Structures are given as C-alpha cells and as structure tokens.
Amino acid sequence: xxxxxxxxxxxxxxxxxxxxxxxxxxxxxxxxxxxxxxxxxxxxxxxxxxxxxxxxxxxxxxxxxxxxxxxxxxxxxxxxxxxxxxxxxxxxxxxxxxxxxxxxxxxxxxxxx
Amino acid sequence: xxxxxxxxxxxxxxxxxxxxxxxxxxxxxxxxxxxxxxxxxxxxxxxxxxxxxxxxxxxxxxxxxxxxxxxxxxxxxxxxxxxxxxxxxxxxxxxxxxxxxxxxxxxxxxxxxxxxxxxxxxxxxxxxxxxxxxxxxxxxxxxxxxxxxxxxxxxxxxxxxxxxxxxxxxxx
Numbered sequence: 001x002x003x004x005x006x007x008x009x010x011x012x013x014x015x016x017x018x019x020x021x022x023x024x025x026x027x028x029x030x031x032x033x034x035x036x037x038x039x040x041x042x043x044x045x046x047x048x049x050x051x052x053x054x055x056x057x058x059x060x061x062x063x064x065x066x067x068x069x070x071x072x073x074x075x076x077x078x079x080x081x082x083x084x085x086x087x088x089x090x091x092x093x094x095x096x097x098x099x100x101x102x103x104x105x106x107x108x109x110x111x112x113x
Numbered sequence: 114x115x116x117x118x119x120x121x122x123x124x125x126x127x128x129x130x131x132x133x134x135x136x137x138x139x140x141x142x143x144x145x146x147x148x149x150x151x152x153x154x155x156x157x158x159x160x161x162x163x164x165x166x167x168x169x170x171x172x173x174x175x176x177x178x179x180x181x182x183x184x185x186x187x188x189x190x191x192x193x194x195x196x197x198x199x200x201x202x203x204x205x206x207x208x209x210x211x212x213x214x215x216x217x218x219x220x221x222x223x224x225x226x227x228x229x230x231x232x233x234x235x236x237x238x239x240x241x242x243x244x245x246x247x248x249x250x251x252x253x254x255x256x257x258x259x260x261x262x263x264x265x266x267x268x269x270x271x272x273x274x275x276x277x278x279x280x281x282x283x284x285x
Contacts, residue, residue, distance in 0.1 A: 019188060026195035034248045035204055038233055039195055045230070046188040061133070068131045074184070078229035085237045085248060095248060100205035103238060103246040 009057030016050025019043050032096035033088045041081035048073055117155060121147030165275050172272035179269070183231045191233055194250065202233075205252035209259045211243045212267050220270050221245075227266050234259065 026039020052070045056063040095101065121144050128143030129135055194202055209228070213220045225236040225245060233250030240246070249255035 019192065022192045022195055026191065029195060029200060035202065035250065037235055038191055038250050043188050043191050045184060064130050064133065078226050081229055082225060082236050085235055089237050095204055095206060097204055100207065100252055102208035103206045
C-alpha cells in the first residue's frame, strides 16, 4: 500500500517536473511576451498541479491543503497571465510575427480605449 | 441574508477540512468568516433557486471536467510546439464575442478564465461592447474553434449561475 502511493507520488512529481521544464524551455525559445506567456503560464499550471498532487501522495496528512492549493492555483494563474498580457499591450508591445491583430484595428476606431 | 447564512455552511465545512482541525471551534470560526464573505461578495448575477440547485451543481461539475480536459489539451499542444525544433506557430490577436448581451461582469470574467486556460489562447483585453481580444498561438485553428467553444462555455456558465438563456436574451 505504501509502495503504491510512492509509485503514484513519483509518477505525479515526474509529470509535474516534465511540464515545468517544458514551460521554462518555452520561456527561452518563444519570440515575445505573449507567446512566452502561453508557454510559461499554461504549461506551468499542469506542472504545478503535478507537483502538488505528487506531494499529496507523499504527505497524506496535508493532502486536503495541497488539493485546495491546486484548485486556487488553477483559478488564479490565468488571471495573472491576463494581467501581464494586458499590461504589455498597454505598454505598446506589439505581438511578434502576428499575422492578424484585431485589437490594433479596434483601438484605431475607438481612441478612448 | 438567509441565503448568505446558508451559503456559509459549505464554506465553513471546507474551512474546517482545509485547516485540518475537525472541531466545533473551527467550524464556528469558518462559519463566521463565511457569512462575512457571503455578505460582502454577494452577487446579483448568481441566483440560487432551490429547485434549480441540483442542476446548477451538475453544470458546475461538467464545466469543471471540461476545464480539466481543456487544461490537459492546452498543455500538451503548447508543449508539442515548444519541443518541436521548428517552433511551429502563427500568432495573432483575434476578436471573440462573449455572446453575452447582458454584459454580465461575472460571465465575462469566467469566459476569460476559460479561454485563457484553453489551447494556445489568452485574453489580452476587453472592449466596451461584448468583445474579448484573444492572443492565439495558432490563429487559424483558434478562429475556427473559438466562437463554438464560447457558445458552449456560455451555456454552462448560465446554467451554473442559475440564469435561463432565453430570458436573458430577450431581457437585453
């Protein structure tokens, strides 16, 4: 029984580590703020989730707290992603290699925005 | 007010479980904090009808499962792009309608949350009408899938919030 929980724990931690590493790799490889947010923001959500679930298997006493943390992380991480993207756009950073930018056209029509 | 007192009960139980101290004291502390939060954050958008309540919980459960599937697909899709040596992508910013004529802030916020979590899309900005500006990693695929995904999401959100869709459409 203990062995089973350890196997699941290691699998979940490995899963989380894989996605965390991919997230960081994306942060290095992507060309601009927005695409980097895609890589770090989203891939790390699953990375963090895997690490928290893995920890829950190793420390069953804290499992409820860790699950609560995972839920709060999933609820709040997209908010910070959006805040960074909006701040970057407001700062005048245009998306790199963009084939289409509806927001720029919208801004031209309504200068108040 | 009565609704706030009742809503605080599940919050109190959650608090007790998360604190890890199953006792009357922690239940009472959780309940008092829960009532305060329920009163402060009371929203006109979320209506609890006792007859609709099971349906609302069911819709929330389905929506959560869909969200988890989306997080999974999103992460795998972005991970594949990052690990591909050619770094395939076609980024751009797309205008997506929230399709919500009532311009409800709650619905706008939850749709933005859902979109930011779906494959290769993140919400950059809103406009004064019902538009969201979504930065997509692959604008071709997103332009096709985004409006349909939003229609589905809006259906779930309305059911979770206890609104019936035709009513709000005509009320707009």
